[in-house]
Amino acid sequence: MRATTLDLVRDLEPEDTVVQSMPDVSPTKWHLAHVTWFFERFVLEPAGIARFSDTYHYLFNSYYNSAGEMHPRPERGLLSRPTLAEIRDYRAHVDAQLADLLDTDALDADARAVVALGLNHEQQHQELLLTDIKHVLSLNPLKPAARRDLRRPASAAPPAYRFRRGERGVVRIGHQEDGFCFDNETPVHDALLQPHGIGMRLVTNGEFREFIRDGGYDEPAHWLSDGWSAVRERGWNRPLYWDEALETEFTLGGVAEIDDHAPVAHVSYYEADAYARWAGYRLPTEFEWEHAARAEAVRGNLLGTHAWHPVPSRDGTQFFGDAWEWTSSAYAPYPGFRPLAGSLGEYNGKFMCNQVTVRGGSCVTADDHIRPSYRSFFYPDARWQFLGFRLAKDEHD
Amino acid sequence: MRATTLDLVRDLEPEDTVVQSMPDVSPTKWHLAHVTWFFERFVLEPAGIARFSDTYHYLFNSYYNSAGEMHPRPERGLLSRPTLAEIRDYRAHVDAQLADLLDTDALDADARAVVALGLNHEQQHQELLLTDIKHVLSLNPLKPAARRDLRRPASAAPPAYRFRRGERGVVRIGHQEDGFCFDNETPVHDALLQPHGIGMRLVTNGEFREFIRDGGYDEPAHWLSDGWSAVRERGWNRPLYWDEALETEFTLGGVAEIDDHAPVAHVSYYEADAYARWAGYRLPTEFEWEHAARAEAVRGNLLGTHAWHPVPSRDGTQFFGDAWEWTSSAYAPYPGFRPLAGSLGEYNGKFMCNQVTVRGGSCVTADDHIRPSYRSFFYPDARWQFLGFRLAKDEHD
Amino acid sequence: MRATTLDLVRDLEPEDTVVQSMPDVSPTKWHLAHVTWFFERFVLEPAGIARFSDTYHYLFNSYYNSAGEMHPRPERGLLSRPTLAEIRDYRAHVDAQLADLLDTDALDADARAVVALGLNHEQQHQELLLTDIKHVLSLNPLKPAARRDLRRPASAAPPAYRFRRGERGVVRIGHQEDGFCFDNETPVHDALLQPHGIGMRLVTNGEFREFIRDGGYDEPAHWLSDGWSAVRERGWNRPLYWDEALETEFTLGGVAEIDDHAPVAHVSYYEADAYARWAGYRLPTEFEWEHAARAEAVRGNLLGTHAWHPVPSRDGTQFFGDAWEWTSSAYAPYPGFRPLAGSLGEYNGKFMCNQVTVRGGSCVTADDHIRPSYRSFFYPDARWQFLGFRLAKDEHD
Amino acid sequence: MRATTLDLVRDLEPEDTVVQSMPDVSPTKWHLAHVTWFFERFVLEPAGIARFSDTYHYLFNSYYNSAGEMHPRPERGLLSRPTLAEIRDYRAHVDAQLADLLDTDALDADARAVVALGLNHEQQHQELLLTDIKHVLSLNPLKPAARRDLRRPASAAPPAYRFRRGERGVVRIGHQEDGFCFDNETPVHDALLQPHGIGMRLVTNGEFREFIRDGGYDEPAHWLSDGWSAVRERGWNRPLYWDEALETEFTLGGVAEIDDHAPVAHVSYYEADAYARWAGYRLPTEFEWEHAARAEAVRGNLLGTHAWHPVPSRDGTQFFGDAWEWTSSAYAPYPGFRPLAGSLGEYNGKFMCNQVTVRGGSCVTADDHIRPSYRSFFYPDARWQFLGFRLAKDEHD
Secondary structure (H helix, E strand, O other): OOHHHHHHOOOHHHHHOOOOOOOOOOHHHHHHHHHHHHHHHHOOOOOOOOOOOOHHHHHHHOOOOOOOOOOOHHHHHOOOOOOOHHHHHHHHHHHHHHHHHOOOOOOOOOOOOHHHHHHHHHHHHHHHHHHHHHHHHHHOOOOOOOOOOOOOOOOOOOOOOEEEOOOOEEEEOOOOOOOOOOOHHHOOEEEOOOEEEEEEEEEHHHHHHHHHHHOHHHHHHHOOOHHHHHHHHHOOOOOEEEOOOOOOEEEEEEEEOOOOOOOOOOOOOOHHHHHHHOOOOOOHHHHHHHHHHHOOOEEOHHHOOOOOOOOOOOOOOOOOOOEEEEEEEOOOOOOOOOOOOOHHHHHHHHHHHOOOEEOOOOOOOOOOOOOOOEEEEOOOOOOOOHHHHHHOEEEOO | HHHHHHHHHHOHHHHHHHHOOOOOOOOOOHHHHHHHHHHHHHHHHHOOOOOOOOOHHHHOOOHHHOOOOOOOOHHHHOOOOOOOHHHHHHHHHEEEEHHHHHHHHOOHHHHHHHHHHHHHHHHHHHHHHHHHHHHHHHHHOOOOOOOOOOOOOOOOOOOOOOOOEEOOOOEEEEOOOOOOOOHHHOOOOEEEEOOEEEEEEOOOOHHHHHHOOOHHHHHHOOHHHHHHHHHHHHHHOOOOEEEEOOEEEEEEEEEEEOOOEOOOOOOOOHHHHHHHHHHHHEEEOOOHHHHOOOOOOOOOOHHHHOOOOOOOOOOOOOOOOOOOEEEEEEEOOOOOOOOOOHHHHHOHHHHHHOEEEEEEOOOOOOOOOOOOOOOOOEOOOOOOOEEEEEOOOEEOO | HHHHHHHHHOOOHHHHHHOOOOOOOOOHHHHHHHHHHHHHHHHHHHHOOOOHHHHHHHEEEEEEEHOOOOOOOOHHHHOEEEEEEHHHHHHHHHHHHHHHHHHHHHOOHHHHHHHHHHHHHHHHHHHHHHHHHHHHHHHHOOOOOOOOOOOOOOOOOOOOOOOEEEEEEEEEEEEOOOOOHHHOOOOEEEEEEEOOEEEOOOEEHHHHHHHHHHOOOHHHHHHHHHHHHHHHHOOOOOOOEEEOOOOOEEEEEEEEEEOOOOEEEOOOOHHHHHHHHHHHOOOOOOHHHHHOOOOOOOOOOOOHHHHOOOOOOOOOOOOOEEEEEEEHHHOOOOOOOOOOHHHHHOOOOHHHHOOOOEOOOOOOOOOOOOOOOOOOOOOOOOOOOOOHHHHHHHHOO | OOOHHHOOOOOOOOHHHOOOOOOOOOHHHHHHHHHHHHHHHHHHHHOOOOOHHHHHHOOOOOOHHHHHOOOOOHHHOOOOOOOOHHHHHHHEEEEEEEEHHOOOOOOOOOHHHHHHHHHHHHHHHHHHHHHHHHHHHHOOOOOOOOOOOOOOOOOOOOHHHEEEOOOEEEEOOOOOOOOOOHHHHHOOEEEEOOOOOEEEOOOOOHHHHHHHOOOOHOOOHOOOOOHHHHHHHHHOOOOOOOOOOOOOEEEEEEEEEEEOOEEEEOOOHHHHHHHHHHHHEEOOHHHHHHHOOOOOOEEEEOHHHHOOOOOOOOOOOOOEEEEEEEEEEEOOOOOOOOOOHHHHHOOOOOHOOOEEEEEOOOOOOOOOOOOOOEEEEEEEOOOOEEEEEEOOOOOOO
16 A cells, blocks of 8 residues: 555655645655654554654654644744655665564554554555646646646536435444444444435536536625635635636646536635525535445546546436545534544644545545545635535425 | 613723724714714615715615715724714714604604614624724723723632533524524524533633643644634734733733633634634534523623623533634524515624634623623634634533 | 823724834823933033932833933833833923923023024924824724824825026025024035926826836836835835825825825835835925025925814915925035034934935924924825825926 | 755755745745746847747746736745746756757847846845745754755954955946946945944854843843844744754854854844844945945855854954845835836845845845945844844944
């Protein structure tokens, strides 16, 4: 699995791996080192293995206050060293030590659970690495591609937007299947669903274009107050990577024509919410989403498709892949939530404020890394991830 | 009722009414004019009565985009004119016209509902006016009092902190009584309560002091990530108006000794949450709060007590008044929520993002302005209001 | 003389005297108190007279680090107290004590020199008070007048722009006459004048309008690099108080038509320099100016004219009054410069960096407060003072 | 000469060449491309040779508004492409075309003058490249060296500080020798020198350490007002690259012990001025400096010494190399100054405001790139260059 990470950077130059285009973005090099640090810090160190470098320990701690001081996040792009080659060495070093530990059965069940967490953590950073380098390259007037051999499936119009009547009443929410999950998917608990209908696919570029053409970005009545402020202060008038003419967009494969049949992505929560309001609908809650998604197969346009870009739904049903979906739910702990013990308790719990839950994974989510109970989360003004949305509506008895 | 507003400023000087100490704060003069503008814009204008002044229309619109352009909020403190005396004239002018309309039965039911809304709106600004001038005067090294004749009830230790076992299962939430309510209290709907216990009173200054003495502001483990950032960036180490020695605090009556028996106030959501985490508890949801509050009489230390400051609970039960209580609930629309029609739809709905619901009213909330279903809301870093909290805990079957 | 200061605020409301519209501006109230503090701190205190108030001592120190801690300059507008009435009392109190001291011959020559400095200091603040309140009122959509009885002299076109051949070679510069001067006008020293011609009057609004019409604000070739940055970042495209249509301007008497025959004012050094470059000329050095001004009578449109606004030159010769004139000279110490002893050494010397010398006084400079050797100084981006300019040119042998 | 530029980056990794550590700093890659662009834009294009790339034209224009739109300076560090290898190709391409032109005598005298300017321009960027990468690497906790084979001459105490009585009266200033000069060194003109003494060497680290130990950074009386603001706002308490213990400093060869005998460098104008004031002296004017330097041989610790760091003066006389010297002169045009024609007129003239003249070159100035009339200039708060100072004093007749 960790080999996948290195494959993602195959077509990048060393220079590409240095840049931090905004504080939210981390340099490619940093991602490669940080996921390695995670294994070193939470598996090797507890097993008594000495650090590769005290400075690396400082540089590649992301946000674990209990693991010690760390390099300030907005200054990750100031670090030209260690070089990409040195970080590959660091990865190889830690991988070898980890392999030794795994071979010798030196790790108990708890430690093996941390290894599993580390692998899932690395998958999360595989996605971040790609969305971050997309942002970096998009700002370069030369518009370089992050990858040269991506697939671009043939496009066709998806079926018209369709709602399914949702379950109502009390349902079980949270990770109920076997296998790995993050702490924020627990505990399983009851949630109450109101009468509602839920859209079966994501909103498309073509549909979003109608909102733009109708003056959607100019009419405050569609917008939350904070959203309207963002629109005016940042000059938003289209999804993040669209050109001014609304004809092309920047993709991981370089500049491409906008496919009106494909799901819209790189919109903020505010834009998703405004579109829904304009269209006479609303966004689904994360519980409505999860319950509906349980009825669907966990497959879709994920990392393995090697499109690395949203593609049209063929049959009008789309729940996994393409783009993370903004829900109407603030990211909050489930009733009775307990974070992991120790430093790993900082993994998810401390972010449960000011963010919005997104669901379903994207076109750069690892294929085995998504499930109905999976919760990710972003601030409502985030746009640099593959972020799209589906619609929902109230039903009346 | 509108006479009350003018009584609140009785001990202020004209100079006091000009200052805007931060963008969240509005000058006293502006509050007095804005509540007047509200009646003029939403009652008199629809009744065909000409504006007092086009410039006033621009200056005193708060945030109603659909009512036209408005003066930028952060620049309200740049306006020395109209003077306080001119604004009193404006109030008298609009009051007279409104009285005429009400006398002549010229207003239909809808318009009379807007008058009721306007009166409740003015009560909200009575509270804001006092909390805003408190902030203004607190920054003055002369530490002037906003009011000279406030009552200071005798202090005594409240009973030890006590939890009541809460209702579990589906309960009815929202405004179910007769009388006025805001749109954000509707519609009545079901909510699911998990097994829980709810604290019977607010946390006190003395209890919060223990958190400080235990190094609560220095230990990131207690804090949400955004809260910890706020602590470090803004240098927070005590409630807003406490002095460095933790002995005195600034009040609407000037500098006073901190009463350890009284509820702590002027803390952010982050501080409330950190205290609860440190103490091994959590904050209640707004639904837990509302259901518990329905069992209590709607009375307490409100504006009419004329203390204008939190006071100790005598019997250990405190639900209304003293300080608004941070809940753990993000401020969101109730299922099926529909904002008011027209411009008044901007009153509440567009703020349902990034804010936290607070409940219960404060020591400067009008006595007839609070009820179990009442929802107010602030950004989680807000501290300049009378903001305190109670504890809650999970129960297990 | 101090009575003049109070007369300047005759038509202001108490509310007007509170506002600080930008950090460069001080509230009217603050000016009235600070000039009083100056006498108290530098005359009464050394004479053993107790302070009126320790808090006032802190609040009304402007920038004298050696006189103790002081209230931060950008927060002067947060102070509603002391009120205007209280500051009048403070003034009366200090005036009475000062009068006593002067009557009893208790002050030695040094102390009497400080009194003279204090009076000149107050005259400087008379000008600042007016230019600051002009800025404050200009930002108010009601556009109130600071004064209601100002004179507006009849307008007529001045003679065409004319240069006089300047002195060349070594000349004496600095205060060589009897009477008061500031330390920055000393010592008298030699300066070398290159062959040059100096314009006889200020550039007019009409002449500056030609620069605008010719696209002067759109052509980087006319501008210093820092000036061009200012133009783009702040959106400058006309003098500070002109309206967008270039027809009216805000004055101390309210909104008035722009008089094309009057000197242009409220332009930055960058605009003055750009105009000169566009016109094929340059600004004079402060030495060229001073030497030329010595040939002229010290009179003009000063405070006593009671126009409080620049007026056209009748005879084409204008050296004193109307508007301070940007020179091309960086504000620097004269060779051998020694600041005053003690705290008063901070009066001028520490500002001799990053600023530009201006000369000649303005329409709100006290009539007996200007002379050929007088040097004032502003940052090159300043515009809120009455700041204009004349042209100069190189002569070749 | 252009080969020298590439030699400077010999020990850098491709990753090092990407980073922009602050807006004043440009990435190494950018310097390599920009100096190439200069030849392409100002020599090849006028000769009718097509651009290598329109995007490069946009990316590598520094500040020539008349040459077209340009990439924003603060965003140079966002550009991972073109890579270092691609920029080397660009250099080779332009070099080849330039060599062809020079071989074939296709360039007239004016064009050959621009080639000479381009070579001097490249020498300036050789220095900037080194000082910029020093800043970049200094911020990396790994503290990498920019060069591994630097010489470190043996250290010995220089003679005690000594002043030479300077010329007084009118002297000739400006480029009077044969050979290349920049436009800002012209025209030759008279300047008036006051009676003065000028120090014979730079102030040393050891001498500056005394200022620190005496509380120099804590006493506002030593500082210009803007300097004192910088000290407090930026927390300055020692030269830029010194460690907190005042024992080591970051150099182009990595971390090294501070040599108390060597000249202090990386201090702002404010610090130089404060030291001089504390010591009872002043900084020299640029005219005093130039006249004194004419008496000295143009040699010293320059780039060719390959120390790339200031070294002690052996004989107590130091005028060229080691560190640029802050003068007391604001950077201004000489009387009768005319900038170059066309776009190259933007080279120097438009920066003649808000900056301070520095003189003498530094340890990373090319050996044949310095002369008595050479003027460079920086904002007074600049510290990242090799910036030191000498003392001067007034003499009295």
